[in-house]
Amino acid sequence: MTVNRVGLVVHGGRAEAVAAARTVRAWCAEHGVRCADIDVWQEGARHSAREEVDSAGDPDLIVTLGGDGTFLRGARLAAENDALVLGVDLGRVGFLTEVPAPAVREALDAVREERINIESRMLLTLRASCRLEVPTQMEALLRYGRGPMLPPPRVRSDCTAGSDWGVALDVTALNDVVVEKLSRDRQVSVAVYLAGRLLACYSADALLVATPTGSTAYSFAAGGPVVSPRAEGLVFTPVAPHMVFNRSVVAAPDEPVALRVLQGSGQAAVSIDGQLRGVLSPGDWIGVYAAPRRLKAVRLGPTDFYGRLRERMHLTDAPAALADGDAAPLWPVTTPPPADLAHLALPPVPGDASRTC
Ligand SMILES: NC(=O)c1ccc[n+]([C@@H]2O[C@H](COP(=O)([O-])OP(=O)(O)OC[C@H]3O[C@@H](n4cnc5c(N)ncnc54)[C@H](O)[C@@H]3O)[C@@H](O)[C@H]2O)c1
Ligand SMILES: Nc1ncnc2c1ncn2[C@@H]1O[C@H](COP(=O)(O)OP(=O)(O)OP(=O)(O)O)[C@@H](O)[C@H]1O
CATH class of the missing domain: 3.40.50.10330 (Probable inorganic polyphosphate/atp-NAD kinase; domain 1)
Structure with a gap:
C-alpha cells in the first residue's frame, strides 16, 4: 500500500x-x-x-x-x-x-x-444507559505518573435510537471493557446479560468483556481462557466473584454482553483498554458488543x-514432563501438508522453535 x-x-x-x-x-x-x-x-x-x-x-x-x-x-x-x-x-x-x-x-x-x-x-464498542462521566476529583487520585486521563467517550450522533437502547459511545477497545468496584473494600453487584438474557447477578471485584486479543491480558490474569486472535467472540470473565459460578463465558461475535449495576451496589468504574473512562452509579448499565470497524x-x-504465548508468557513445562523426554517439533516443515490438512492454518515453525522442553 x-x-x-x-x-x-x-x-x-x-x-x-x-x-x-x-x-x-x-x-x-x-x-x-x-x-x-x-x-x-x-x-x-x-x-x-x-x-x-x-x-x-x-x-x-x-x-x-x-x-x-x-x-x-x-x-x-x-x-x-x-x-x-x-x-x-x-x-x-x-x-x-x-x-x-x-x-x-x-x-x-x-x-x-x-x-x-x-x-x-x-474491536469492542459500547452503548450505555447514559453518557459516561468521571468525577473531577478522581483524576487527581489517579495521576500517579500515568499522564493525563483520556476524556469520557463522546456520544455518537450517527446511531441514535430510542432511549430504551441507551446512547452509543464513540469507543473502540482492542483488549477489553472492565466494570470494577470503585471503593477498595466493597464489591460491585452487577447483573450480567448475554444476548439480552440474564445470565446471573454477580458480586465481584470486577467484571470484564474481552476480545480474543484481550484474552491474554486482564481476562487471562483472572483465570479466563486464552483465545486465538483469529477466533471471533466476546469473552466474559468475572474477577474474584463471591459465588460458586466463577467461569468465563465465551459469547458469539453477534451476542452483546450487558452489565447493569444493581440498585444497592456501590459505584463502579468503567475502563477501556486499561484507561478509566467513566463511572457507573446504581441502575446504570453498559452493553458491550463487536464494533462494526476492525x-x-x-x-x-x-x-x-x-509460539509467542509460550515465549512471552514464559510458559514453563512440568518438571516431571521435562524429566520424561523431549518435545520434538510435531510436523515436518519441509513438505507440503497432506490434502486433509491443507485447509488448516499451520504457520511454518520458526528456526528456534525446535527447542525441546
Ligand atoms: N491484573 C491484570 O493483569 C490487569 C489489571 C488491569 C489491567 N490489565 C490489562 O492492562 C491492559 C492495558 O495495558 P497497559 O499496558 O496499558 O497497562 P499495564 O501497564 O498495567 O499493563 C498490563 C500488562 O498486560 C500486558 N498486556 C496488555 N495487553 C495485552 C494483551 N492483549 N495480551 C497480553 N498481555 C497484554 C502488558 O504488557 C502489561 O504487562 C488492559 O486492557 C487490561 O487488560 C491487566
Ligand atoms: N510517551 C510517554 N512519555 C512519558 N511517559 C510515558 C509515555 N508513555 C508511557 N509513559 C509512562 O510509562 C509507564 C508505562 O506505560 P505503559 O504501561 O503504557 O507502557 P507500555 O508501552 O505498555 O510499556 P511496558 O511494556 O513497559 O508496560 C507509565 O507510567 C506511563 O505514564
Missing part, C-alpha cells in the same frame, strides 16, 4: 523508543513521507482519538514505539482513522507488538513495497500466536 502519512506514538519515557522514533523520522524524510508525532501524553487535558488523528493530519499508518500500552494507544487512533498500525517492540512484555526495534527500517520498507499481511482484529494490524509474516 502507498504510505503517505505516518503517525508516531512514542513511549517518551523510554530512551530506546525515542531513538527508534528518530529512525522512523529519518526513513520518512528519505522516502518523502510526511511524519507527525501524535502526542498522546501532552500536558493538560487529553484529546479524543478523532482530535488526535486530526491534529496529526489523518495518518494512514500509525507506528507505535513502546510496549503493549503504547500499542493500545496507537490502535485506538488507527481504528478511528481506518489506518494500519505497526507495533515496534520496546516494552516489558510486548505481547501485541510485532517488530523488534532493530528491524524497524526493514518493516517500513516491507509496508511500502506491500510485502506485508494485514491482520484484521475484532483493527488493521501490519504483519510481516504468518502469525505464530502460540
